[in-house]
Amino acid sequence: MDLSLLPQALISGVLAAGLYALVSVGLALAIGVIGIVNFAHGEFFMVGAFFAYQLFVSFGFDPLLSILFVAPALFLIGALLYQTTIRFVLKAPELNQMLLTFGIGIILQNLALSIWGGDPRSIGAVPYRAIGIQLGNVSIGLVPLGSFVISVILVGGLYYMLARTPLGRAMRAVAQNRIGAGLVGLEVNRVYLIAFALSALLAGIGGVMIAVIQSPTPTVGLGFTLKAFAIVVLAGLGNIRGIVTASLLVAVSESLVATLLPNGDSLRNAVFFAIIFATLVYRSWRKL
Amino acid sequence: MKKLLAVLLAAVVGLGLAQEQVTIGILSPLTGGAAGTGLAQRAGFELALAEINAAGGVLGQPLRIIIEDDRADPATSVAAFEKLMTEDGVEFIAGGFASGATLALVESFRTFQPVVSWIGGAASGIGNDDFDGIEELLGPEEWFFHIHPWDYQNVQATFGFVQDIGVQSVAVLHENGAFGTPGAAGLEIGLEALGIDVVLREAFQSTLTGGTGDFRASLSKVGGTGADMLYWIGYDSDAQPLTSQVRELNVTPQHIFGAPPGWPADFGAAPEAQCVTGLIGYLPNLPNPEAVTFASAYTAMHGTAPDNYMAALAYAQLWSFADAINAAGTTDQAAVIEQMQTMSFRSPMGDWRFSPSTQGLHQGFGADMWLVFQYQNGVREIVWPGERATAPLIACR
Numbered sequence: 001m002d003l004s005l006l007p008q009a010l011i012s013g014v015l016a017a018g019l020y021a022l023v024s025v026g027l028a029l030a031i032g033v034i035g036i037v038n039f040a041h042g043e044f045f046m047v048g049a050f051f052a053y054q055l056f057v058s059f060g061f062d063p064l065l066s067i068l069f070v071a072p073a074l075f076l077i078g079a080l081l082y083q084t085t086i087r088f089v090l091k092a093p094e095l096n097q098m099l100l101t102f103g104i105g106i107i108l109q110n111l112a113l114s115i116w117g118g119d120p121r122s123i124g125a126v127p128y129r130a131i132g133i134q135l136g137n138v139s140i141g142l143v144p145l146g147s148f149v150i151s152v153i154l155v156g157g158l159y160y161m162l163a164r165t166p167l168g169r170a171m172r173a174v175a176q177n178r179i180g181a182g183l184v185g186l187e188v189n190r191v192y193l194i195a196f197a198l199s200a201l202l203a204g205i206g207g208v209m210i211a212v213i214q215s216p217t218p219t220v221g222l223g224f225t226l227k228a229f230a231i232v233v234l235a236g237l238g239n240i241r242g243i244v245t246a247s248l249l250v251a252v253s254e255s256l257v258a259t260l261l262p263n264g265d266s267l268r269n270a271v272f273f274a275i276i277f278a279t280l281v282y283r284s285w286r287k288l
Numbered sequence: 289m290k291k292l293l294a295v296l297l298a299a300v301v302g303l304g305l306a307q308e309q310v311t312i313g314i315l316s317p318l319t320g321g322a323a324g325t326g327l328a329q330r331a332g333f334e335l336a337l338a339e340i341n342a343a344g345g346v347l348g349q350p351l352r353i354i355i356e357d358d359r360a361d362p363a364t365s366v367a368a369f370e371k372l373m374t375e376d377g378v379e380f381i382a383g384g385f386a387s388g389a390t391l392a393l394v395e396s397f398r399t400f401q402p403v404v405s406w407i408g409g410a411a412s413g414i415g416n417d418d419f420d421g422i423e424e425l426l427g428p429e430e431w432f433f434h435i436h437p438w439d440y441q442n443v444q445a446t447f448g449f450v451q452d453i454g455v456q457s458v459a460v461l462h463e464n465g466a467f468g469t470p471g472a473a474g475l476e477i478g479l480e481a482l483g484i485d486v487v488l489r490e491a492f493q494s495t496l497t498g499g500t501g502d503f504r505a506s507l508s509k510v511g512g513t514g515a516d517m518l519y520w521i522g523y524d525s526d527a528q529p530l531t532s533q534v535r536e537l538n539v540t541p542q543h544i545f546g547a548p549p550g551w552p553a554d555f556g557a558a559p560e561a562q563c564v565t566g567l568i569g570y571l572p573n574l575p576n577p578e579a580v581t582f583a584s585a586y587t588a589m590h591g592t593a594p595d596n597y598m599a600a601l602a603y604a605q606l607w608s609f610a611d612a613i614n615a616a617g618t619t620d621q622a623a624v625i626e627q628m629q630t631m632s633f634r635s636p637m638g639d640w641r642f643s644p645s646t647q648g649l650h651q652g653f654g655a656d657m658w659l660v661f662q663y664q665n666g667v668r669e670i671v672w673p674g675e676r677a678t679a680p681l682i683a684c685r
Contacts, residue, residue: 118323
């Protein structure tokens, strides 16, 4: 165990937590407000990555600039999917809801496969991708730092919206009691539509960031979806406020294990499964 | 009555003489994380099929292929193989990619025992006591033919290169599955035998198998070693994040060598690709005439140049089946196997044949298939062996 690597591990973990929070908060929004577990969340993420790639290839857009186009596009896709599919299963058994979103995910994956193929796509000339700011023995990557800042702004904005705006209050009301919110005049279906579309938007922006960091493939969302589920479980299903703390815990734990243990990187998935396991056992024990 | 008997006899003889259409069943990952490789294989098969049928087909009939998507997934592969054997009734199996999926197929192959010509599944198991590999399990079977070099042949090919450029120490990063782990073990043994110090051997979670592309933890360990060369064994989608993070963390060794099955499209245009080296079996800019012919035919059919060497291997594989069955004049398994054992076949890499390997009876390409290329200003230049080099090697720092 080389403790001289500890500062780098902590910095890398904190910076990774930003992206984890961004991807997870969208999933938590869908679960918390609408009450639907969206297995296609990772595919929204993947679509965002491919849109950024396509905007780069077709028009030479810098990926960060492409957020301005990808975000509204994913919002519209989310709204369209909600309007044409999700809203019809809101009262259906949970298994049906999961099967529907799972199916949407497979359709989106195969659409991406037929459009962009299975080869990893690379956004070639991103001049800032490999730049690191050296502070002593620690390197802070410009891309992880940028993605962290953007994630903090977006997650902070979402928290502000939920706490201080009429739409946010409507979302919280609908989340607490769908029927009651409807009885006092809230348009429940409209609130659900906006929440689902926002969830897709946040995943799409996460996808743009990943398009900068790695090569988009139709299955690129898989790894992040698994993390997002772990974080959502750790925060408590539907608890949007707990996402930031849970993201930090998962990302920093992963980074410490990966850096300080031999072959630690291959234990990353074990870390978050262990966290899910420990959380569920702890919660069950507390209820006894 | 005699006339009727004569007509019946003629009909029976005629039926016996008429050859059935030959069908080859193919397993390839057309969807999922390895789809890039599978789609490249399919493109190679399609070109070979068109050429074979234009040249008269197999046993006087057009050759037919059935491609099943195995997703590079063990369970899907077994189901797809059994469907080919039971529903489609094929006698010849081609394709193949992931080692994990191939290992899952071992028992099914043994049950049905068709003639199997297998491109991928490079995990031999040779030199690894903890792991029964594909060469150990299937190599001794009469009916099993393996096309792609084994993992130890992959690493053997790099030894000459590493020695030639004077590398003294190597840090090895490898994906933690059936592809990277035995490959890294063989690499370490081989390098140490050459007197080259392996200063680190570290496993990582590939982006293909659910990793998030954050290699900083593993790379920060490499930084502390001061190795001359970073050698990584992973998948295509690991290339960009890994090489950009090498630069971000300022751990750049003199040489970066990657051993994925393929490289991402457009990766060459990324600044971090500069100076990255790797093995390649086929490149469209190879000078040999077969490579040029293949590249132009492939481009005419598919509209793009063949940038994944799996297309060239698939093309070579289907042609070898067609040539062997035609030479045997029958689909009888023993006759076809005999032809496959003795014949020489065409390929974009030049002529090739099956010969014994460490434990296998029939190995197609060996270490000598490999060339070392280097990304230089967006182009993959061949830098080793010297007699086939298109540009001199450049150092990363």
